[in-house]
Amino acid sequence: MTDVNIALLEAKLDQIAPSSAIERLRRRVVEADDAQLFRMNPYTFAEEEGIAPQQAVEVFLRASMAGLLRPDWALVCRGCGEYAQTLQNLCELGGTFHCAACSMTRTTALDEHVEVGFTVHPEVRSIRFLEPAELPLDDYFFRYTFSPNIVVRGVGESLVDYLRERALVLVRLAPGEEHAVETDVGVGWIVGSPRAMITVAGEPTPDRERRTVEVGFDGTQFLPRPTIVPGPVRLVVRNASDAVQPVLLYHTPIVTYFDYRPFLSGQGLLNTEEFRRHLGTEVVRPGTGIPTRDNTLLFTDLRGSTALYDRVGDALAFELVSAHLEALARVITRHAGVVVKTIGDAVMASFSRPVDAARAALAMAAAIHSSDRAEALILKIGIHRGPCLVVNVRDHVDYFGQTVNIAARVQNAAGGKQICMTAAVFEDLEVKNVFAGLGEVSSEQLSLRGVGEPWRVYRYTTP
Numbered sequence: 001m002t003d004v005n006i007a008l009l010e011a012k013l014d015q016i017a018p019s020s021a022i023e024r025l026r027r028r029v030v031e032a033d034d035a036q037l038f039r040m041n042p043y044t045f046a047e048e049e050g051i052a053p054q055q056a057v058e059v060f061l062r063a064s065m066a067g068l069l070r071p072d073w074a075l076v077c078r079g080c081g082e083y084a085q086t087l088q089n090l091c092e093l094g095g096t097f098h099c100a101a102c103s104m105t106r107t108t109a110l111d112e113h114v115e116v117g118f119t120v121h122p123e124v125r126s127i128r129f130l131e132p133a134e135l136p137l138d139d140y141f142f143r144y145t146f147s148p149n150i151v152v153r154g155v156g157e158s159l160v161d162y163l164r165e166r167a168l169v170l171v172r173l174a175p176g177e178e179h180a181v182e183t184d185v186g187v188g189w190i191v192g193s194p195r196a197m198i199t200v201a202g203e204p205t206p207d208r209e210r211r212t213v214e215v216g217f218d219g220t221q222f223l224p225r226p227t228i229v230p231g232p233v234r235l236v237v238r239n240a241s242d243a244v245q246p247v248l249l250y251h252t253p254i255v256t257y258f259d260y261r262p263f264l265s266g267q268g269l270l271n272t273e274e275f276r277r278h279l280g281t282e283v284v285r286p287g288t289g290i291p292t293r294d295n296t297l298l299f300t301d302l303r304g305s306t307a308l309y310d311r312v313g314d315a316l317a318f319e320l321v322s323a324h325l326e327a328l329a330r331v332i333t334r335h336a337g338v339v340v341k342t343i344g345d346a347v348m349a350s351f352s353r354p355v356d357a358a359r360a361a362l363a364m365a366a367a368i369h370s371s372d373r374a375e376a377l378i379l380k381i382g383i384h385r386g387p388c389l390v391v392n393v394r395d396h397v398d399y400f401g402q403t404v405n406i407a408a409r410v411q412n413a414a415g416g417k418q419i420c421m422t423a424a425v426f427e428d429l430e431v432k433n434v435f436a437g438l439g440e441v442s443s444e445q446l447s448l449r450g451v452g453e454p455w456r457v458y459r460y461t462t463p
């Protein structure tokens, strides 16, 4: 039996425009196992329910605004795969985070470390994951502690399945308690959570005699960190701390490298119009810059807008320019981007993927230049991608850094009806495919004002 507050669920659903995706979410909240309602990945939901990923993100955000779901910002450590920290709000996010399992402080990157997951609101349905200390160990480690979105490179298996199959110790130890297992280990390492390191190397014991290895948890890690030879072993783990400690130790013959299943990153969320419009009050803490490794920025401007004001007068020019800004905003949203800000007649937009920015640029040109005012408004567009800082400017999410400066300079290099892109954008395979067959894309080395050495810029003139 699940513990669902049906009346509250229905009341919250009434606040959201009905759709088939909402109906699917409703069914899941009523029927699914607790695990399926904990840190839901909207992309996985989309795949399971046969809907578009962007639609799932929007539905989850609307459900969050109605108080049916609760978004979590979970910081995943790319060294060990554990969630180092879970936050309720963007403003709690700092420029660095600490992973206790790796005993390392890492620089937060919004696109790499921040996984946004959605959990059913406890008032609507109480799930067992709200009390991690009470969780069965399988849930605790394989659903709560480690990210389910990681695949072990070269093995093709999810990290949690990999750990589950190779677990040697899976136990909750009271203070002072010890636990022993007898096993036979090959070359590799015995590691786990909390931090532990037993190296298995060298020739196996000739007599196959079982040796005993003892390690103790001191409140942060298991010590010592011995090297043993392969063969039969009696492994004794002791909790020398004064708190109950769940322990997972596993044997791995390889050093694991990670690949990631599609997940909604912090960057992806900030590049979602639905988030900026409705949960945009969630901003970065003033004075904090959160890095994102690879963000695509697009700038537009109008050619000769001063002449336009002269020619048609302020009132009509204002009307034309406003309509053009609205048209551009619609195109940007449709291509999975957001308007960061408008600066006079110019727009700054942000995208998670360069291909979306490229498609948006072409659609902008088509929308503006094909209108009956085609001769009045001529767009100049520039696109660049790279690392930048996400910052708070007057309680709005904004972007800062050299990538932003270069994107603006590249826009300056564009003539009327032109799209200029840096090599980082145009040499992306998906972007190249978008322009394939559209006509000539020329390239040149350009000195961009205030940016040091010349940059390769690709230039396409729209019809």
Ligand SMILES: [Zn+2]
Binding pocket: 077, 078, 079, 080, 081, 082, 099, 100, 101, 102, 103
């Ligand atoms: Zn770690």
